[in-house]
Amino acid sequence: MEAFKKLVNALANPTVYFILTVVLLAGYLLFRKFLTKPAFALAFLGFSVAFFCLSLTDPNFREIVTKPDNVPIVIMLGLVLYLTWLSLRRAVLNDEMMKRGEPNLEARESKDRVFTWPDLVYTELICMVLCTIALTVWSIELGAPLEEPSAPARTPNPSKAPWYFLGLQEMLVYYDPWIAGVVLPSLIIVGLMAVPYLDRNPKGNGYYTFEERPFAVSFYLFGFLILWVSLVVLGTFLRGPNWSFFGPFQRWDIHFLEPLVNVNLSEYFWVKGLGEPLPASPLLRELPGILVVVGYFLLVPPLLLSVSKLFRGFFIELGVARYSTFVILLLIEFSLPIKMVLRWTINLKYIVSFPEFFFNI
Amino acid sequence: MADLLTALRKTQVWKSIFRHGPPNTTRNRTLVVLSNFFLHLHPVKVRKSGIRLSYTWCMGGLTFFLFLVETITGLLLMFYYRPTAEYAFQDIMALREHVALGLMREMHRWGAHAMVITVWLHMYRVFLTGSYKPPREFNWNVGVILLVLTLLLSFTGYLLPWDQLAIWAVTVGTNMARATPLLGHEGPGAAFLTLGGVNLIHAGDDVRFALLSGRFVGEATLLRFYVLHCVGFPLVAATLMAIHFWRVRKDGGISGPL
Numbered sequence: 299m300e301a302f303k304k305l306v307n308a309l310a311n312p313t314v315y316f317i318l319t320v321v322l323l324a325g326y327l328l329f330r331k332f333l334t335k336p337a338f339a340l341a342f343l344g345f346s347v348a349f350f351c352l353s354l355t356d357p358n359f360r361e362i363v364t365k366p367d368n369v370p371i372v373i374m375l376g377l378v379l380y381l382t383w384l385s386l387r388r389a390v391l392n393d394e395m396m397k398r399g400e401p402n403l404e405a406r407e408s409k410d411r412v413f414t415w416p417d418l419v420y421t422e423l424i425c426m427v428l429c430t431i432a433l434t435v436w437s438i439e440l441g442a443p444l445e446e447p448s449a450p451a452r453t454p455n456p457s458k459a460p461w462y463f464l465g466l467q468e469m470l471v472y473y474d475p476w477i478a479g480v481v482l483p484s485l486i487i488v489g490l491m492a493v494p495y496l497d498r499n500p501k502g503n504g505y506y507t508f509e510e511r512p513f514a515v516s517f518y519l520f521g522f523l524i525l526w527v528s529l530v531v532l533g534t535f536l537r538g539p540n541w542s543f544f545g546p547f548q549r550w551d552i553h554f555l556e557p558l559v560n561v562n563l564s565e566y567f568w569v570k571g572l573g574e575p576l577p578a579s580p581l582l583r584e585l586p587g588i589l590v591v592v593g594y595f596l597l598v599p600p601l602l603l604s605v606s607k608l609f610r611g612f613f614i615e616l617g618v619a620r621y622s623t624f625v626i627l628l629l630i631e632f633s634l635p636i637k638m639v640l641r642w643t644i645n646l647k648y649i650v651s652f653p654e655f656f657f658n659i
Numbered sequence: 660m661a662d663l664l665t666a667l668r669k670t671q672v673w674k675s676i677f678r679h680g681p682p683n684t685t686r687n688r689t690l691v692v693l694s695n696f697f698l699h700l701h702p703v704k705v706r707k708s709g710i711r712l713s714y715t716w717c718m719g720g721l722t723f724f725l726f727l728v729e730t731i732t733g734l735l736l737m738f739y740y741r742p743t744a745e746y747a748f749q750d751i752m753a754l755r756e757h758v759a760l761g762l763m764r765e766m767h768r769w770g771a772h773a774m775v776i777t778v779w780l781h782m783y784r785v786f787l788t789g790s791y792k793p794p795r796e797f798n799w800n801v802g803v804i805l806l807v808l809t810l811l812l813s814f815t816g817y818l819l820p821w822d823q824l825a826i827w828a829v830t831v832g833t834n835m836a837r838a839t840p841l842l843g844h845e846g847p848g849a850a851f852l853t854l855g856g857v858n859l860i861h862a863g864d865d866v867r868f869a870l871l872s873g874r875f876v877g878e879a880t881l882l883r884f885y886v887l888h889c890v891g892f893p894l895v896a897a898t899l900m901a902i903h904f905w906r907v908r909k910d911g912g913i914s915g916p917l
């Protein structure tokens with residue numbers, strides 16, 4: 299048991315955790331035909347329920363999971379997993395039907411019109427009643443949290459934002475607040491709004507499918523499941539005092555401090571690479587980093603075009619303006635995992651750093 | 660019982676409210692939707708595939724329902740809660756300890772969390788069914804704004820209990836605003852905004868100051884968040900929801916294969 303807990307604690311380390319979730323998602327999509335079979339889904343359900351119940355016997359795990367404000371996250375996680383399975387299951391079924399030239403599940407019924415009263419109204423009523431019952435039971439069982447009265451002079455450790463923003467707070471580990479807290483959230487909103495204008499694929503409108511829009515679906519699953527939901531979970535359950543990492547079965551020790559050994563790219567280039575001291579001129583000092591960033595945004599889009607048939611297809615479909623917007627948003631999204639990997643592998647702190655102007659990338 | 664209902668249906672009072680017979684004929688099932696203010700959000704007939712739970716997961720509907728729950732429970736809470744540093748915490752305490760139906764606070768809080776979850780899941784389903792594709796692009800955008808408003812509503816509400824959890828979560832959440840490019844005093848570029856050698860952006864007048872109406876989370880912040888939480892954001896959200904639902908109909912009802 300102890301060895302098992304140790305193993306889970308080690309697997310939950312941010313690096314392993316992130317890579318593991320990405321691999322799991324990719325594997326699930328790749329082998330979806332097999333993995334979405336109800337038998338397998340049931341096995342997975344049984345396994346996760348058993349794992350969860352067993353884990354509850356661990357005091358550290360219980361303390362963090364049953365914290366009133368964390369209960370919604372556990373509920374959300376269950377719903378997200380179930381609905382992801384459900385939608386992929388239907389997508390797989392639909393794809394098979396369409397391949398056989400049959401109408402898909404939705405198309406079979408979409409010509410049928412039924413009366414709002416009673417069909418829709420009753421469904422709505424039942425949903426409302428069930429929701430009310432669930433909410434009432436939840437409210438009776440679980441008191442809303444109330445801590446000590448506010449004391450501006452006493453900072454709790456850890457200080458966390460409300461749970462739905464913890465994905466963003468987790469990004470603060472890798473990026474400065476102006477990127478993680480201002481630019482990224484704004485771009486998420488802009489990016490979401492741009493979605494219907496950038497996805498010009500007319501297929502897959504009004505039914506579940508994977509094969510007719512593999513890129514769009516994978517992209518969204520990656521963004522929502524990995525970069526949003528799983529980072530919320532990481533930030534809530536696995537980040538303790540000083541935003542240090544703690545495994546699910548580890549005690550949150552206030553005195554635990556991870557040593558910071560991160561190094562800027564300028565130092566890598568000038569000091570470690572060329573064996574020279576850092577140049578006095580900030581612009582010269584940061585030149586390598588600036589070139590890397592500019593190169594990333596200017597060179598990668600044409601590069602993608604020349605090596606990838608997929609992106610050539612996008613270019614023809616979207617035209618210059620839409621294609622550029624699309625690729626830039628994509629590059630910004632992927633700059634996050636890239637920076638994460640650089641941090642884990644070579645302890646890179648900033649690619650460009652002008653601390654004088656609070657301009658650090 | 661059934662007799663009573665039949666008798667009731669014959670009264671002038673009933674007839675003045677509902678201008679049609681029981682909804683068991685085609686004609687009356689049409690009329691019940693057309694002549695009812697609330698039901699006429701819906702079309703008379705809907706796509707069978709579009710109202711399946713396995714298709715919509717009912718997440719949009721539940722989000723709206725939770726919004727209504729929040730409105731009602733929130734209204735009840737407003738009778739007891741005073742948004743001042745002196746009383747806020749005490750009033751929440753009182754709700755827990757000795758106000759009849761203090762359960763409203765629990766329902767309001769868990770309902771708010773649930774709404775954040777359902778709105779994400781609603782968006783998830785809309786994406787996976789490709790329902791943002793033409794002609795529904797605009798409604799997707801209305802939705803994105805509703806998503807932001809839902810989060811803002813939840814965030815402004817988080818401060819109101821005025822306990823340690825509240826003020827520090829909001830402090831952490833708004834600290835980022837300091838680093839807004841150009842407009843935050845610790846943001847890149849703000850140092851360049853000078854007029855005759857005087858910095859235009861400093862801790863006393865940047866975006867964070869505007870959000871908090873102060874340098875710290877204090878009483879002025881509480882009032883500001885309270886007003887936005889109880890009046891500002893709900894009004895905007897309700898208006899946008901009306902547009903959202905209207906557009907669902909105008910764009911051809913819930914999506915389905917053509």
Ligand code: HEM
Pocket residue numbers: 715717718719720722723726778781782785790791795798799800801802803804805806809900903907912913914915
């Ligand atoms: C307060 C938040 C929201 C409420 C109350 C709400 C409510 C609804 C309802 C009741 C529907 C009817 C179909 C269904 O239940 O799925 C709907 C459809 C739709 N919603 Fe929302 N919604 C909200 C937020 C959003 C968000 C965040 C998005 C996306 C970014 C969105 C995009 C759409 C679209 C495109 C449709 C049409 C879908 C179709 O025709 O299949 N909504 N919404």
